[in-house]
Amino acid sequence: xxxxxxxxxxxxxxxxxxxxxxxxxxxxxxxxxxxxxxxxxxxxxxxxxxxxxxxxxxxxxxxxxxxxxxxxxxxxxxxxxxxxxxxxxxxxxxxxxxxxxxxxxxxxxxxxxxxxxxxxxxxxxxxxxxxxxxxxxxxxxxxxxxxxxxxxxxxxxxxxxxxxxxxxxxxxxxxxxxxxxxxxxxxxxxxxxxxxxxxxxxxxxxxxxxxxxxxxxxxxxxxxxxxxxxxxxxxxxxxxxxxxxxxxxxxxxxxxxxxxxxxxxxxxxxxxxxxxxxxxxxxxxxxxxxxxxxxxxxxxxxxxxxxxxxxxxxxxxxxxxxxxxxxxxxxxxxxxxxxxxxxxxxxxxxxxxxxxxxxxxxxxxxxxxxxxxxxxxxxxxxxxxxxxxxxxxxxxxxxxxxxxxxxxxxxxxxxxxxxxxxxxxxxxxxxxxxxxxxxxxxxxxxxxxxxxxxxxxxxxxxxxxxxxxxxxxxxxxxxxxxxxxxxxxxxxxxxxx
Ligand SMILES: Cc1ncc(COP(=O)(O)O)c(C=O)c1O
Numbered sequence: 001x002x003x004x005x006x007x008x009x010x011x012x013x014x015x016x017x018x019x020x021x022x023x024x025x026x027x028x029x030x031x032x033x034x035x036x037x038x039x040x041x042x043x044x045x046x047x048x049x050x051x052x053x054x055x056x057x058x059x060x061x062x063x064x065x066x067x068x069x070x071x072x073x074x075x076x077x078x079x080x081x082x083x084x085x086x087x088x089x090x091x092x093x094x095x096x097x098x099x100x101x102x103x104x105x106x107x108x109x110x111x112x113x114x115x116x117x118x119x120x121x122x123x124x125x126x127x128x129x130x131x132x133x134x135x136x137x138x139x140x141x142x143x144x145x146x147x148x149x150x151x152x153x154x155x156x157x158x159x160x161x162x163x164x165x166x167x168x169x170x171x172x173x174x175x176x177x178x179x180x181x182x183x184x185x186x187x188x189x190x191x192x193x194x195x196x197x198x199x200x201x202x203x204x205x206x207x208x209x210x211x212x213x214x215x216x217x218x219x220x221x222x223x224x225x226x227x228x229x230x231x232x233x234x235x236x237x238x239x240x241x242x243x244x245x246x247x248x249x250x251x252x253x254x255x256x257x258x259x260x261x262x263x264x265x266x267x268x269x270x271x272x273x274x275x276x277x278x279x280x281x282x283x284x285x286x287x288x289x290x291x292x293x294x295x296x297x298x299x300x301x302x303x304x305x306x307x308x309x310x311x312x313x314x315x316x317x318x319x320x321x322x323x324x325x326x327x328x329x330x331x332x333x334x335x336x337x338x339x340x341x342x343x344x345x346x347x348x349x350x351x352x353x354x355x356x357x358x359x360x361x362x363x364x365x366x367x368x369x370x371x372x373x374x375x376x377x378x379x380x381x382x383x384x385x386x387x388x389x390x391x392x393x394x395x396x397x398x399x400x401x402x403x404x405x406x407x408x409x410x411x412x413x414x415x416x417x418x419x420x421x422x423x424x425x426x427x428x429x430x431x432x433x434x435x436x437x438x439x440x441x442x443x444x445x446x447x448x449x450x451x452x453x454x455x456x457x458x459x460x461x462x463x464x465x466x467x468x469x470x471x472x473x474x475x476x477x478x479x480x481x482x483x484x485x486x487x488x489x490x491x492x493x494x495x496x497x
Contacts, residue, residue: 099125101229181331185324190224212287217326310338354385
């Protein structure tokens with residue numbers, strides 16, 4: 001186990017980051033990658049934009065900081081510190097994002113045809129993992145708030161039922177927190193998985209800050225999951241693509257590291273890895289006070305945004321009556337229907353007119369994150385932007401479109417797998433008009449937002465209900481992710497001839 005193998009745990013250390021600086025300070029003249037050679041060959045405009053310090057640190061891990069085998073050395077030490085900070089038995093740095101961890105877990109755990117219970121609000125990287133591993137998914141659906149059309153948690157009861165119905169399942173894979181910031185009752189689900197001898201893996205991409213504040217949901221591995229992946233770059237200070245795979249006692253790193261190597265680059269960025277190391281040090285030493293301030297700012301933003309006419313902020317009341325579910329207050333979902341705008345229109349106006357860039361938008365809402373990088377000033381800027389939006393003259397025609405969207409609850413009756421995602425992805429496919437797709441097998445994923453749950457995933461039998469749902473989603477102007485034909489005039493299906 002990392003913690004036992006490592007030198008004494010001292011979160012003041014950042015062994016990987018320090019090794020990278022030491023390498024730079026040795027002044028070694030490189031005859032190796034990268035070709036810009038510490039910035040000397042970089043185009044002037046890149047040098048001017050990034051500064052020479054960033055380029056001097058831009059090397060692959062194997063280029064002087066450590067070897068890339070993850071068995072010893074400074075990366076191993078840094079990973080042991082990260083494991084300790086996340087309450088895990090072990091951890092692996094990921095420099096290609098949480099996507100790599102999701103794929104690697106499925107590759108390491110499932111053989112072709114193995115049953116895996118997967119939350120239907122799965123990220124596209126989990127679908128890639130299903131395609132690459134050949135596993136056969138049994139989908140469990142998250143609860144949906146019918147008024148807000150919002151994805152909540154996957155309940156413990158739903159997982160328990162799926163485990164009873166599928167005693168051959170090899171793993172349960174959940175997304176917690178959901179994209180809307182709602183977490184599942186992981187302690188209860190993990191205990192049930194353990195009792196059934198099944199591994200629980202959690203896509204915790206949106207919860208990297210959870211270990212560092214008691215008001216946030218419990219992190220997955222601490223709650224008993226066998227493994228979890230979290231994006232240090234999404235809500236902490238890691239550079240883009242910096243993520244962490246955390247492991248429980250039943251998943252030795254030797255069982256998963258080869259699968260990570262299958263999907264990650266052979267030139268892992270030392271700069272990204274170093275950013276994981278220092279982000280861990282920052283949070284282990286100062287996380288509580290940084291998040292105290294962040295959570296207070298998020299609550300202030302919620303209060304002040306709620307006073308703006310036409311704006312409504314979705315709060316922790318969405319989980320009232322859902323025992324064991326948690327809510328992340330720093331993820332602010334703002335329902336803009338009362339302004340007469342769709343969320344997509346609000347996002348575009350906020351960007352062009354108020355210099356505000358939100359995380360995402362859909363037909364009804366926008367999501368804004370408050371993180372350790374925010375200040376009272378940035379929150380004031382956000383509120384001023386929404387005040388401007390609330391003061392604009394209304395147009396009711398646009399607001400009506402969100403009422404035409406299909407009731408989100410219907411999505412649960414849409415997906416019925418007939419082939420595995422791998423069988424569907426590896427089959428020849430053809431493009432047919434949407435209206436003619438009933439009874440065919442989907443070759444692509446189609447996900448309207450909200451609620452961000454695929455109505456169709458590769459391998460699903462396409463039902464009349466699914467087509468009706470998609471027609472309504474398309475006609476109401478919902479944002480639809482996944483299909484090659486974004487207008488949904490046509491759809492890709494498996495060629496069964
Ligand atoms: C739920 C979920 N899982 C995984 C990912 C992938 O994370 P990364 O960008 O770190 O690869 C995302 C990205 O948005 C996500 O929303």
